[in-house]
Amino acid sequence: MIAVSNYFIPVFICIVILHGIFKxxxxxxxxTDGAKKGFDxxxxxxxxxxxxxxxxxxxxxxGAVNIVTDILSPAADFLKIPKELLPLCILxxxxxxxxxxxxxxxxxxxxxxxxxxxxxxxxxxxxETTFYAIAVYxxxxxxxxxxxxxxxxxxxxxxxFILSGVFVRLFFNQ
Amino acid sequence: MMNYIWSFIIIFSLxxxxxxxxxxxxxxxxxxxxxxxxxxxxGLLGTFCLWNxxxxxxxxxxxxxxxxxxxxxxxxxxxxxxxKDDDALMPIxxxxxxxxxxxxxxxxxxxIEAMKRLAEKNEGRSTPxxxxxxxxxxxxxxxxxxPTTVAAIRxxxxxxxxxxxxxxxIITSLCxxxxxxxxxKIFERVLMR
Numbered sequence: 001m002i003a004v005s006n007y008f009i010p011v012f013i014c015i016v017i018l019h020g021i022f023k024x025x026x027x028x029x030x031x032t033d034g035a036k037k038g039f040d041x042x043x044x045x046x047x048x049x050x051x052x053x054x055x056x057x058x059x060x061x062x063g064a065v066n067i068v069t070d071i072l073s074p075a076a077d078f079l080k081i082p083k084e085l086l087p088l089c090i091l092x093x094x095x096x097x098x099x100x101x102x103x104x105x106x107x108x109x110x111x112x113x114x115x116x117x118x119x120x121x122x123x124x125x126x127x128e129t130t131f132y133a134i135a136v137y138x139x140x141x142x143x144x145x146x147x148x149x150x151x152x153x154x155x156x157x158x159x160x161f162i163l164s165g166v167f168v169r170l171f172f173n174q
Numbered sequence: 175m176m177n178y179i180w181s182f183i184i185i186f187s188l189x190x191x192x193x194x195x196x197x198x199x200x201x202x203x204x205x206x207x208x209x210x211x212x213x214x215x216x217g218l219l220g221t222f223c224l225w226n227x228x229x230x231x232x233x234x235x236x237x238x239x240x241x242x243x244x245x246x247x248x249x250x251x252x253x254x255x256x257x258k259d260d261d262a263l264m265p266i267x268x269x270x271x272x273x274x275x276x277x278x279x280x281x282x283x284x285x286i287e288a289m290k291r292l293a294e295k296n297e298g299r300s301t302p303x304x305x306x307x308x309x310x311x312x313x314x315x316x317x318x319x320x321p322t323t324v325a326a327i328r329x330x331x332x333x334x335x336x337x338x339x340x341x342x343x344i345i346t347s348l349c350x351x352x353x354x355x356x357x358x359k360i361f362e363r364v365l366m367r
Contacts, residue, residue, distance in 0.1 A: 020232070023235040038227075046215050050208055054184070055180050062191035063196050107327060125321030133313045138176075149302070155357050170342075
């Protein structure tokens with residue numbers, strides 16, 4: 001299955017190009033025309049990403065994760081979220097790279113097929129970096145007031161934190 | 175909102191760093207954060223060009239219109255501001271398909287194109303439309319068929335079945351996505367009318 005997913009990108013690109021040729025499109029110049037827009041995207045998201053990374057890198061370096069973990073661990077107990085995974089829950093909405101390295105250390109410490117390893121995997125597989133998405137997408141159109149976006153996205157993340165454990169227990173009888 | 179979250183994280187980090195005696199690390203993190211952002215953007219620049227190029231071929235040949243047509247019954251129900259043949263439907267449907275396939279590198283530039291078209295419909299207001307919010311919420315919840323990164327890490331660490339987490343992951347993310355969409359719809363009704 002992992003091997004199958006390696007075919008997605010090349011096959012998709014070939015289909016697009018073949019369809020273009022079939023429809024008698026000048027595929028090469030269509031590609032270069034479109035690719036010009038890449039630089040505009042680069043310029044439009046850089047400001048909001050530098051703001052995001054300032055906060056995220058400070059948060060990671062300061063050890064603030066430990067404080068938040070301590071504050072949240074009674075709640076995690078109540079919701080049956082493994083305490084070992086709280087740093088992952090805290091980092092995953094703010095930093096994709098940060099949560100990936102926490103995930104790797106969890107996997108190497110507890111093993112991929114342990115209860116904690118499986119819950120961590122489901123969490124990683126079912127969440128996206130919320131604040132990165134907000135910064136990139138709203139940043140690209142210059143919108144700063146985001147209304148209820150963050151609360152909806154964070155509630156969705158929270159749902160997957162709770163349900164990851166529930167479904168792992170259901171699926172693997174753990 | 176972003177104002178408060180951003181300032182809070184920065185001030186909270188300073189207090190935590192003083193408490194843990196990590197002010198030196200904090201300073202170097204601040205200095206390096208700028209180049210981290212630039213490096214990430216530069217790393218993505220090539221992918222942005224690549225996928226915008228591919229997208230432009232697909233749009234000119236009418237392939238995106240076909241995909242958009244297939245997904246429009248679902249999408250017009252979710253995005254109330256869009257009509258059946260809206261041009262924003264094309265990048266939105268491609269963004270959702272690439273998310274499903276786990277191609278997040280492709281999903282980002284397609285999603286940005288979608289946001290630009292949704293912003294045009296919003297007539298450049300400084301507050302986002304309900305459709306723009308819903309689109310970002312859907313992108314911050316990850317519904318993908320094969321979580322490739324997770325599976326690869328599991329395999330590297332000697333998992334007996336690296337892909338056994340697919341089914342629980344899909345169900346979990348479906349639930350999370352539904353919560354996000356439902357909440358966005360409730361807020362939309364309460365706050366925006």
